[in-house]
Amino acid sequence: MPAAFTLYGSFLSAPTYKVGLMLRLCGEAFDYRHVDLAKGQQKTPEFLALNRYGQVPVLVHEKLTLCQSSSILLYLAELTGKFAAGDLEERQRIGEWLFWAADRLEPGLFRSRFFERFAKPDPAVADYMRKAGEMGLGVLDGLLEGKRFLVGERPTIADIALFGVLAHMGEAKFEIANWPQIQAWWERIVALPGFALPYDLLPKFDKDGV
Numbered sequence: 001m002p003a004a005f006t007l008y009g010s011f012l013s014a015p016t017y018k019v020g021l022m023l024r025l026c027g028e029a030f031d032y033r034h035v036d037l038a039k040g041q042q043k044t045p046e047f048l049a050l051n052r053y054g055q056v057p058v059l060v061h062e063k064l065t066l067c068q069s070s071s072i073l074l075y076l077a078e079l080t081g082k083f084a085a086g087d088l089e090e091r092q093r094i095g096e097w098l099f100w101a102a103d104r105l106e107p108g109l110f111r112s113r114f115f116e117r118f119a120k121p122d123p124a125v126a127d128y129m130r131k132a133g134e135m136g137l138g139v140l141d142g143l144l145e146g147k148r149f150l151v152g153e154r155p156t157i158a159d160i161a162l163f164g165v166l167a168h169m170g171e172a173k174f175e176i177a178n179w180p181q182i183q184a185w186w187e188r189i190v191a192l193p194g195f196a197l198p199y200d201l202l203p204k205f206d207k208d209g210v
């Protein structure tokens with residue numbers, strides 16, 4: 001029987017990992033469809049019919065086709081009740097983390113990794129993005145002081161989303177030991193039942209029942 005969820009993505013993609021990690025931590029199996037970004041599969045008419053922005057991930061659930069990883073996490077939290085806000089204030093705080101991460105954490109982390117792994121940019125551009133990443137990590141480290149998780153006493157989708165952003169920070173050449181609160185929080189996420197790192201979780205090919 002096909003799984004209730006089909007995830008379209010790339011094993012190299014942090015946003016794909018965010019969604020895969022959420023499904024895994026919720027104990028939800030999913031069918032996986034590999035999208036070859038190097039071949040431009042995300043810009044084909046077939047894929048654009050799934051995601052008008054021409055990006056992975058996409059999650060198909062019943063009649064709904066969803067895109068934008070953090071928005072997908074909001075949907076899954078609502079659907080499953082797991083890693084969800086307990087009240088209106090928590091909902092607001094989670095939203096603040098998701099929007100902040102998109103604004104101040106993802107550009108520096110994602111671009112720096114891209115430059116380390118896949119491209120050679122102008123050094124000034126690389127330096128600018130690295131400093132942006134370091135600034136975001138510094139803010140996150142400071143705000144984690146004295147906290148187990150980002151919102152309240154238990155993990156929420158804010159933690160899963162931000163972990164997804166940071167998961168490849170080593171590839172981006174950010175040394176986690178420089179941010180001790182992040183390091184301690186990382187260990188708490190890794191200890192969650194069902195946790196898996198990106199390359200252990202996402203297949204490199206189409207696979208059912210991941």
Ligand SMILES: N[C@@H](CCC(=O)N[C@@H](CS)C(=O)NCC(=O)O)C(=O)O
Nearest residue numbers: 013014015054055056057068069070
């Ligand atoms: N904000 C989006 C970002 C998605 C994104 O950047 N996806 C990248 C892979 S990590 C992609 O599809 N790149 C190919 C392209 O833009 O053509 C999300 O969170 O889903």
